[in-house]
Amino acid sequence: MRIYHSISIAPFTTMLSFPTLLVFIAFACFCYLFKSQRPAQLQKARRPSLPPGPKPWPIVxxxxxFIKAKNETSVSxxxxxxxxxxxxxxACIRxxxxxxxxxxxxEISREFLKKQDAVFASRPLTMATDVVSKGYMTTAFSPFGNQWKKMRRVMVSELLSKARHRWIYKKRVEEADNLVRYVHNQCxxxxxxxxxxxxxxxRHYCSNVMRKLIFNRxxxxxxxxxxxxxxxxxxxxxxxxxxxxxxxxFCISDYLPFLRGLDLEGHEKVMEEATRVLEKNHxxxxxxxxxxxxxxxIDExxxxxxxxxxxxxxxxxxLLSVNEIKAQINEIMIASVDNPSNVVEWALAEMLNKPETFQKAINELDNVVGKDRLVQEYDFPQLNYIKACLREAFRLHPVSPFNVPHKSVTDTTVAGYFIPKGSHVIVSRIRLGQNPKLWDEPCNFNPERHLQDRNKGEQVELEEPELRFFSFSRGRRGCPGVxxxxxxxxxxxxxxxxxFEWDIPANQRTIDLSPGKRDSFLAxxxxAVAKPRLPPDVYSFPS
Incomplete structure (x- = not known):
């Protein structure tokens, strides 16, 4: 059996029985007795209250x-x-x-990720990030500290600078050409x-790009x-x-670390097996x-x-140890494939159900680029409707329900609420993007709204600096690869x-836009049915 077929990407769904839950709670209570009391400053009578949330049980x-939600639907x-x-x-969940x-x-998100960015510049320690980062040797998954600062400088100054982006331009073009060649060969x-x-x-286009940029293959x-x-x-x-x-x-052992190793949910085994697949190739x-x-x-x-x-x-x-290089490449590959591929799939799915929107995008491409050559990166500034379609897919269908969590490094107050040191802050990508206070008809796919937002002559960008939705993460811990x-x-x-011309399969009337039950991808x-729409010579590429 092929290994990759055995690695499920659906979260673990095994039910925890009620007796198991009782044993689990009793064990947690026992361990709690050996923990030190909260710091004295948290007991001050006149501090602001915590944000509202479900009433917590004693100790746990x-x-x-949380466990019930994991078994029945999802924590998000x-x-x-x-x-x-x-x-x-x-809200606050303990x-x-x-x-x-x-x-x-x-507004509150901007206070966390912009105004008080330094306070929330760390990351939670989790089982999964520990495994893939080889003990927090990388950029995105590491807690705030000297290692993060070192690796962040490497990413920003050496790998993802504007000069480096120009340096790897030809490799990106090779994979863009291969994308068209691959689809053309199928139809x-x-x-x-x-x-x-x-x-x-x-997904494979994004993966191919990153392999070409990193390994030149x-x-x-x-x-x-x-x-x-x-x-x-x-x-x-x-x-x-x-x-x-x-x-x-939301792995249980991330909140009760003494449970790590028991692998109650099966996450550790999957993480270790999947990481082995990456590293046997890397x-x-x-x-x-x-x-x-x-x-x-090699000298250059x-x-x-x-x-x-x-x-x-x-x-x-x-400057970097062998393990730092290995861990950072793991992280780059994981962080670069999901978001671009997800937004493209969702945008195409939405537009296949909206022929007028689809045709507007085609018209823009024909007007800006024509049919005698393929679109290139220098065309991007003029492709505002194309970018508006992607922004709308980012808004309506984020790659995950929440942004990557931030961890507070000290006590603070945000929006009038007390936020204790060590809190995990998660920003809802879904509720920001579908907030009726921000967006008219928030569940409707309408790229035109992003054209109306811009000033005259202003280019549409995929980033959203005001955090009305998430395309790429923001702040000091934001994505350096925007x-x-x-x-x-x-x-x-x-x-x-x-x-290519794209059509809905003959046995369907529309594309089913249902998301997965436990993730944000299309279920x-x-x-879709593809046919070439350009002259044959446009599909000729160097072998």
């Missing part, structure tokens, strides 16, 4: 409701439901001794078109004759998404490349791995629209 807080659904019932845009602060208001021999799995296309294995992913790439992308859905998946390349640099066989960087290996400190010694992620999303979306991968 809201863990019983439970949080959104009680926030709606309580009519609040900020899980064990951890205060989880959920936010669904742009070029049929007058009626052929069915194409757009989820697979979008498209495939770990041989690939396929139609230029699609081979066994190794399919296994690899499945592993990436298995990791992604578990990184901050590590031989990394180790060989390091040896080549040591032997003097050809890709981003070379950049990482060649960095030195003031004494001329390597430019790269934006270019991947715009390029794949524009090339798919320009290069079913998007399948």
């Amino acid at each position: 807080g809201n863990l019983p409701e 659904h439970w949080i959104h439901s009680f926030m709606k019932e309580m009519n609040t845009e900020i 899980l064990g001794n951890v205060h989880v602060i959920s936010v669904a208001c742009p 070029k021999n049929s007058d009626e078109g052929d069915l194409v799995n757009l989820r697979l296309v979008a 498209r495939y770990f294995g041989e690939g396929k004759v139609d230029f699609g992913p081979g066994f190794e790439e399919e296994e690899y992308v499945d592993a990436v998404f298995a990791i992604f859905v578990r990184l901050y998946a 590590n031989p390349i990394i180790e060989s490349r390091i040896q080549q640099w040591r032997d003097g066989k 960087p050809q890709d981003l791995l070379d950049v990482l290996v060649s960095l030195t400190d003031d004494n001329g010694t390597p 430019v790269l992620g934006s270019s991947m999303a715009i390029m794949s979306f524009a090339r798919l629209l320009q290069g 079913k991968p998007l399948l």
Whole structure:
């Protein structure tokens, strides 16, 4: 059996029985007796109150409701439901001794992530992030401290600078061309078109781009004759998404760390297996490349791995250890595939159900680019409707219910509420993007709203600085790869629209837009019928 078929990307759903729950609570109570009391400053009588939320049980807080939610629906659904019932845009859930602060208001979100950015600049320690980052050696998953500062400088200054973005331009173009070639090979021999799995296309395009930029290769294995992913790439992308859905998946042991190792939910096993899939492909390349640099066989960087290996400190010694390089590459690959591929799949799904919107996007491409060449990155400034469609998909269908959590490094007050040190702050991507106070007809896919927002002559951008929705994470711990992620999303979306006619399969009237029960992806991968729409010579690429 293929390994990648055995790695499920759906969260663990095994029921915890009532007796098991009682034993669990009793064990938690026993362990609590050995914990020190809260710091004295938290007991001050006149401090502001915590944000509203469900009444916690003694000692265990809201863990019983939390466990019930995990078994019946999802924790995110439970949080959104009680926030709606309580009519609040900020809430506090206590899980064990951890205060989880959920936010669904742009003004309060800006106070957390902009005004008091320094206070919330750390990350929670979780089982999943510990495994994939090799003990917090990376950028996005590490708590605030010297290691994070070091790796952040490397990412911003060496890997994702404007100069580096220009340096890797040709590699991005190669993969954009391969995207069109791969889809064209699937439908070029049929007058009626052929069915194409757009989820697979979008995810593997993003994965191919990152492999090309980091390792200077498209495939770990041989690939396929139609230029699609081979066994190794399919296994690899499945592993990436298995990791992604578990990184901050409200695992019980993240709030009661003494339970780690028991693996009550099966998350640890899946994380370790999926990480092994990544590293069996990454590590031989990394180790060989390091040896080549040591032997003097390479003296100029050809890709981003070379950049990482060649960095030195003031004494001329390597700046990064082997494990730091391995861990950072794990993180880059996981963080770069999900968001662009998800927004492209959702945008295409919505637009297939709205032919007028679809045609407006096609008209813009034909007017700006024409039909005699493929869209290029220098066309992006003029493709405002294309970018408006992507912004609307980001708003309506975020890649995850909540933003990556922030952790407070000290006590503070936000929006008049007391936020204790160590609180985990999660911003609801769903409720921001679908907030009726911010958006007319918030559940309707309407790209025009983003054109109306801009000033005359202003370009549409995928970022949303005012946090009315999330495209990429914001603040000091925000995504450093916004430019790269934006270019991947715009390029794949524009090339798919320009290069092919797309139709709903004959056995369907509309595309089913139901999201997954326990994640934010489409419940079913998007399948659509593709036919070439450009002259044949446009599909000719160097071999």
